[in-house]
Amino acid sequence: MDKTYTIAIDAMGGDNAPEEIVKGALLARDNYKSLQLNLYGDKGRILEIIGQSSQERITVINTTETIEMGDEPVRAVRKKKDSSMVVAANAVKDGQADALFSAGNTGALLASxxxxxxxxxxxxxxxxxxxxxxxxxxxxxxxxxDVGANAEVKPSYLYQFAVIGDFYATHILKRSKPEIRLLNNGAEEDKGDKIHIAAHQLLKKAKQLNFTGNIESRELLNGHADVVVADGFSGNAALKAIEGTALTMFTGLKKVLSTGNWQTKIGALLVKPALKEFAGVLDYNNAGGAVIAGLKAPVVKTHGSAKARAVSNTIGQIQEILISGLVPDITKYVHEHVDQFKVSVEEK
Amino acid sequence: MDKTYTIAIDAMGGDNAPEEIVKGALLARDNYKSLQLNLYGDKGRILEIIGQSSQERITVINTTETIEMGDEPVRAVRKKKDSSMVVAANAVKDGQADALFSAGNTGALLASxxxxxxxxxxxxxxxxxxxxxxxxxxxxxxxxxDVGANAEVKPSYLYQFAVIGDFYATHILKRSKPEIRLLNNGAEEDKGDKIHIAAHQLLKKAKQLNFTGNIESRELLNGHADVVVADGFSGNAALKAIEGTALTMFTGLKKVLSTGNWQTKIGALLVKPALKEFAGVLDYNNAGGAVIAGLKAPVVKTHGSAKARAVSNTIGQIQEILISGLVPDITKYVHEHVDQFKVSVEEK
Known part of the structure; x- marks a missing residue:
């Protein structure tokens, strides 16, 4: 933890930007003592939010444009050259920062x-x-x-997601021989479309991976895998269905308990602490962000609606990724096994 | 309701067959007075389960083979010619029955x-x-x-699912101008892979359908659509993620409430009736089965673990489909609009 890492922060991306992003950065600065945080955005507004707080290990870089949530991603990244996101990404590219954080437009961050x-x-x-x-x-x-970057995939992409996921589970979640599964519409190896059938075979042959077969989305929350590999289309469908169902159920539950008869209402008061703890397990503010994995540096997106605490937690996650050496280790592995990757590509 | 309909029942399919299937059929016979139920399977065992109950509007047809849950579907349907499922399907084909019910192997039922x-x-x-x-x-x-029949689709299939879903919502759920949406990984019309982008355009052009755009799986439970059209792969992923999340949350909730401190335990007793009612909304035993839609007769699958009540409810759903004239009405529509269907196929 002696080394100081620098994280480039897109201070203007997200529904609560720049307020919650800047507050989250200040919180992260206090929580993670070896981080230098560079904030890209409207300098005047950012300094206003910082106010009387210390500017220790905080640098503000002024930018004049913002990529909006509704902007067409690729075009926005090309045109808005002085946007907080693009300038921050260039800082990573030029070696002025080690990683990139944003709560903004996911597609634009992917393109950046x-x-x-x-x-x-x-x-x-x-x-x-x-x-x-x-x-x-x-x-x-x-x-x-993948939970949404690639609506269309080839078997080789799925294989590569497994390799990346394996490293992530080893480095960040500290699993040894992480159990890897392929999201599919059945347990048998001939299930799914041509792409998933071929990917299953690629993963089965990959002796360095602890691939234990397909998983159906019904089992995702039951702890049957350390890594689940998916195409971005069905991975996105499964992730959002989980999030939506959990949220809908908590909302429905709250309503049922608060609008019931006196017996229900008293009971609701009594079970409230236990329910709150249970809800915490599925609370995305406790989790980190989504990593755009496979890039030369960590690029991490947190929910657009993230508040300061979620921003700080995600910055902490980025620090972990940097300390663990995840990206250099993946890079080294892919370099040493480039033939294997070529084989997998040809077999698709 | 004067007309008597005959339903062919695969009495040997499902985890609890034949006991729960036969008991469910007896229950359905009592609930739905205009149904004739033909049970296909091991006659000796079926008669034993019927026991002293009335055999009014129940006919038992002996078959000597059973398609197991683990059987390879297409092969099983080809080889096991005297299986309860195949003989029952042939009865529908030959006009001896109006519809087919099974709780058995989904793939085999699809093939049948x-x-x-x-x-x-x-x-x-x-x-x-x-x-x-x-x-x-x-x-x-x-x-x-589709929630699982077609892992690979063409835009024209998705268009046809919308037409079928529109009829189902109109005839069975009694909606007028059902709101139709396409499951996709974003709201914008250019979202998704090539197939979903093309399907979106086909649906948009179909003036007879009330197509209101894409829906993300996060919104599925929030009442934003009467019909959601999906490819079988991501539809399956979303459905199973919803089921899995709901089930996991109820299990987790039950555990949290039963293992908490005394305060939680007392509260749990008080909120139990309200929770039970809430759980009922997502209980699949209250819902019907999955219809294999697009066939010349209703073929309906209920959960493999279905008990008598779910079997009876599903048989009731089949009666509704028969009374509503769903299949003849779809057949007539497709026949009258066959050019439109051809256009949609060519545009893919």
Missing amino acids: GIFIVGRINGIERPGLLTVLPSVDDAKRPWVFM | GIFIVGRINGIERPGLLTVLPSVDDAKRPWVFM
Whole structure:
């Protein structure tokens, strides 16, 4: 922890920017003593939010444009050259920062990652990697990739997501021989479309991976895997269905308990602390952000609606990624096994 | 309700067959007075289960083989010619029965439906159609299709699922101008892979459909659509993620409430009735089965673990489908609009 890492922060991205982003950065500065945080955005507003707080290990860099949530991603990254996101991404590319944080437009961050920060040589497509909790006894978190970057995939992409996920589970979640599964519409190896059938075979042959077969989305929260590999389309569908169902159920539950008869209302008061703890397991503010994995540096997106605490937690996650040496280790591995990657590509 | 309909029942399919299937059929016979139920399976065992109960409107047809849950579907349907499922499907084909019920192997039922009962002329691929609840105020059920029959689709299949779903929502859920949405990984019309982008355009152009755009799986339970059209791969992923999350949360909730301190335990007793009612909204035993829609007759699958009550409810759902004239009305529509279907196919 002696080394100081610098994180480039897009202070203007997200529904609560720049207020919550700046407050989150200040919180992170206090929580993580070896981080230097560079904030990109409207300098006047950012300094106003910082106010009387210390500017220790905080640098503000003025930018004049902002990529909005509704902007067409690729075009926005090309045109808005002085946007907080693009300038921050260029800082990573130029070695002025070690990682990039944003709560802004996901597609634009993906484009900034691919076109500015750049892919690791040998990785065909970066993917969105997120960590979800399991709701079994161990509450053991697990890696889910891709959850939305690639609506269309080839078997080789899925294989590469597995390699990246394996490193993430080893380095960040501290698992040894992480159990890897492929999200599919059945347990048998001939399930799914051509792409998933071929990917299953690629993963089965990869002796360095502890691939234990397909998983159906019904089992995702039950702690059956350390890494779940998915195409970005169905991975996104499964992730959002989980989030939506959990949220809808908590909302419904709250309503049922608050609008019931006196017996229900008294009961609701009594169970409230236990329910709150249970809800915490599925609270995304406790988790970190989604990593655009497969890039030359960590690029991490947190929820657009993130508040200061979620921003700080995500910055902490980025620090962990940097300390663990995740990106250099993946890069080295892919470089040393580039033939294997080529084989996998040809077999698709 | 004067007309008597005959339903062919695969009495040997499902985890609890034949006991729960036969008991469910007896229950349905009592509940639905105009149904004739033909049970296909091991006659000795079935008669033993019927015991002293009345055999009014129940006929038992002996078969000597059973398609198991683990059987390879297409092969099983081809080889096991005297299986309860195949003989029952042939009875529908030959006009001895109006519809087919099974709790057995889904793939085999799909194959029986396509190869024995047959597709409606003009429908390229039947799909699995299910009805899910919404957890908003109205608890308004909605149609979800395809939830697993077609891992690979063409835009024209998705268009045809929308037409079928529109008829189902109109005839069975009694909606006028059902709101139709396409499951996709974003709201904008250029979201998704090539197939979903093309399907969106086909649906947008179909003036007879009330297509209101894409829906993300996060919103599925919130009552935003009467019909959600999906490819079978991501539809399956979303459906199972919803089921899995709901089940995992109820299990987790039960555990939290039963293992807490005395305060939690007393509260749990008080809120129990309200929670039970809430859980009922998402209980699949209250819902019907999954319809293999696009066939010349209703073929309906209920959960493999279905008990008598779920079996009876599903048989009731089949009666509703028969009375509503769903299949003849779809057949007539497709016949009259066959040019439109051809156009949609060519545009893909």
